[in-house]
Amino acid sequence: MNQTAILFLEFGAVLLGLGVLGALALRVGVSPIPLYLIAGLAFGTGGILPLTTSKEFVSVGAQLGVILVMLPLGLEYTADELVTSLKGNSRAGIVDVVVNAAPGAVCALLLGWGPVAAVAMAGVTYATSSSITARILSDLGWIGNRETPVVLSLLVFEELAMAIYLPILTAMLAGLSFLGGALTVGIALATVSVVLLVALRGGRLIQVFMARPNPEVLVLKMVGLALLVAGVAQQLHVSAAVGAFLVGIVLSGKLAEDAQALLIPMRDLFAAMFFVFFGLQTDPATIGPVAGLAALLALVSMVTKLVTGAYAARRAGIARAGRVRAGMALIPRGEFNIVIAGLAVTAGAHPDLGPVAAAYVLILAAFGPLAARLVQPLITAIAKRA
Amino acid sequence: MEVEQTALPGIGLRHEFSTRYGRRIGVVSHRAGGRDLVIYDPGDPDRACETVKLNDVEADALAELLGAPRIVQRLNDLHREVEGLVSLQLPIAPGSPYAGRAMGEARVRTRTGASIVAVVRAGQVFASPAPGFPLAAGDVVVVVGSPDGTGAAADIIANG
Numbered sequence: 001m002n003q004t005a006i007l008f009l010e011f012g013a014v015l016l017g018l019g020v021l022g023a024l025a026l027r028v029g030v031s032p033i034p035l036y037l038i039a040g041l042a043f044g045t046g047g048i049l050p051l052t053t054s055k056e057f058v059s060v061g062a063q064l065g066v067i068l069v070m071l072p073l074g075l076e077y078t079a080d081e082l083v084t085s086l087k088g089n090s091r092a093g094i095v096d097v098v099v100n101a102a103p104g105a106v107c108a109l110l111l112g113w114g115p116v117a118a119v120a121m122a123g124v125t126y127a128t129s130s131s132i133t134a135r136i137l138s139d140l141g142w143i144g145n146r147e148t149p150v151v152l153s154l155l156v157f158e159e160l161a162m163a164i165y166l167p168i169l170t171a172m173l174a175g176l177s178f179l180g181g182a183l184t185v186g187i188a189l190a191t192v193s194v195v196l197l198v199a200l201r202g203g204r205l206i207q208v209f210m211a212r213p214n215p216e217v218l219v220l221k222m223v224g225l226a227l228l229v230a231g232v233a234q235q236l237h238v239s240a241a242v243g244a245f246l247v248g249i250v251l252s253g254k255l256a257e258d259a260q261a262l263l264i265p266m267r268d269l270f271a272a273m274f275f276v277f278f279g280l281q282t283d284p285a286t287i288g289p290v291a292g293l294a295a296l297l298a299l300v301s302m303v304t305k306l307v308t309g310a311y312a313a314r315r316a317g318i319a320r321a322g323r324v325r326a327g328m329a330l331i332p333r334g335e336f337n338i339v340i341a342g343l344a345v346t347a348g349a350h351p352d353l354g355p356v357a358a359a360y361v362l363i364l365a366a367f368g369p370l371a372a373r374l375v376q377p378l379i380t381a382i383a384k385r386a
Numbered sequence: 387m388e389v390e391q392t393a394l395p396g397i398g399l400r401h402e403f404s405t406r407y408g409r410r411i412g413v414v415s416h417r418a419g420g421r422d423l424v425i426y427d428p429g430d431p432d433r434a435c436e437t438v439k440l441n442d443v444e445a446d447a448l449a450e451l452l453g454a455p456r457i458v459q460r461l462n463d464l465h466r467e468v469e470g471l472v473s474l475q476l477p478i479a480p481g482s483p484y485a486g487r488a489m490g491e492a493r494v495r496t497r498t499g500a501s502i503v504a505v506v507r508a509g510q511v512f513a514s515p516a517p518g519f520p521l522a523a524g525d526v527v528v529v530v531g532s533p534d535g536t537g538a539a540a541d542i543i544a545n546g
Contacts, residue, residue, distance in 0.1 A: 076396050077395050077396050081393070081395040081396070084393070085395065130396075134396070141434060141437040142434070143394070143397060143414055143422060143434075143437070144400065144412055144414050144422055144424030144426075144434030144437050145432055145433055145434050146402075146426075146431070146432040146433075147432050148394065149392050149393065149394055149395075149400070152394055152395045152396060152397065153395060155395070155396075156395045156396070257417065257418060261418075318432050319430065319431070319432055321430045321432065321433065322430070322432030322433065325432075325433075376433075379430070383429060383430065
């Protein structure tokens with residue numbers, strides 16, 4: 001058969017399958033991310049249905065996927081919101097970092113994966129999936145709840161933390177000498193500051209450049225700019241993902257809203273490829289031996305997120321039931337965590353890191369929304385009995 | 387009454403307050419448009435037990451329903467407070483000489499000293515209408531002034 005025909009057949013079947021799986025997932029109220037990962041495992045080396053021809057294609061798609069996942073993540077919050085959260089919420093935000101980065105870091109150190117892997121694993125257990133959490137809040141009608149601002153401001157803080165963390169991680173993964181690493185981190189931190197400053201003060205110039213005569217042109221300009229910056233970032237060892245993320249932060253206001261609406265369908269397509277590709281890279285046989293470890297890590301970090309949410313909500317004067325909900329909403333992990341694990345795997349971290357991260361995200365992306373769904377009936381039942 | 391305003395990063399704004407009878411209600415204004423009317427659980431005041439999603443048109447309609455009768459009510463309160471001030475609601479009958487003409491042509495204020503402060507049409511209130519505002523049969527004109535002035539205004543609206 002013709003190569004192109006095989007490519008289209010394979011790729012089409014994969015996408016169609018993902019669509020069906022995704023529809024199923026949404027019907028039962030679960031995030032489709034774990035299903036994409038499972039699909040990737042099934043199609044990868046050692047899976048049930050290994051792909052032959054379209055693997056290359058999916059790999060390119062996945063790289064674009066990282067950029068298209070990170071750009072809307074940056075667009076989510078305005079620079080004002082980022083700075084406000086830094087001022088008002090830093091205490092809860094720092095508790096979030098310390099308590100939730102610890103399980104991953106400690107786990108990596110105990111297993112002797114080395115300090116760089118520890119930094120990567122810290123990121124894997126730290127970041128909550130803002131997209132899954134946002135979906136939980138809206139699906140369960142929690143947006144009006146009084147603990148919701150607490151949850152959202154923690155997510156905003158995490159986004160800011162990621163803007164600083166990702167460049168540092170990529171510098172460490174690149175194995176640069178101390179001087180080179182310090183230089184890269186310095187460049188990265190300076191870039192982040194400049195980006196925030198531009199977004200806060202001089203955003204107008206970019207807004208004027210990006211001003212949209214029509215949606216087509218806006219999509220081209222937006223993705224073009226993100227790819228360009230991502231390329232420059234990659235060249236400076238700051239990772240393409242970070243570049244795209246920073247472009248998202250610079251753009252704000254009405255423009256960001258329009259862009260987000262336009263980018264979401266594209267992101268959904270490429271993000272699916274990205275999750276599948278991460279699954280492809282992982283041999284299902286390697287997950288078995290680390291499944292227990294991943295489950296333990298998931299359990300521990302569920303507890304730490306619950307504690308974080310409860311602490312932050314208590315500080316905001318929320319009663320007990322609201323504190324539990326705040327913690328529950330923060331449990332899901334997803335895109336950031338896989339991006340981080342992906343960076344570490346590409347840089348040749350410990351071979352167990354990929355499978356552990358895959359299983360870990362699989363568990364928490366699936367279980368987080370379910371737990372949140374079940375918690376309210378439980379709270380109501382307890383309140384009735386009391 | 388104190389209305390509390392909270393920013394919801396990535397979503398929009400929330401306003402909430404407690405009613406005199408101890409229920410808490412709020413409105414979430416989404417950045418992308420649309421409003422959620424939120425009613426809090428009396429047993430768990432942090433939880434929205436009812437969330438009603440409204441699009442812009444529905445939110446406007448609700449605001450009008452809650453707001454329109456309030457203007458008339460406030461006028462009644464006003465004339466109770468200020469001695470000698472009367473407000474009247476004058477319907478424009480189909481035979482009125484001003485049905486289909488601009489409000490200013492009746493020259494109500496010049497002739498009577500009373501003022502037209504609002505026109506109510508199909509449940510919608512047009513507050514402080516301009517002289518060019520076209521009156522139509524079925525409208526209700528709200529006039530404020532002295533008892534004599536508003537009486538004279540009623541006569542003008544009915545008979546010219």
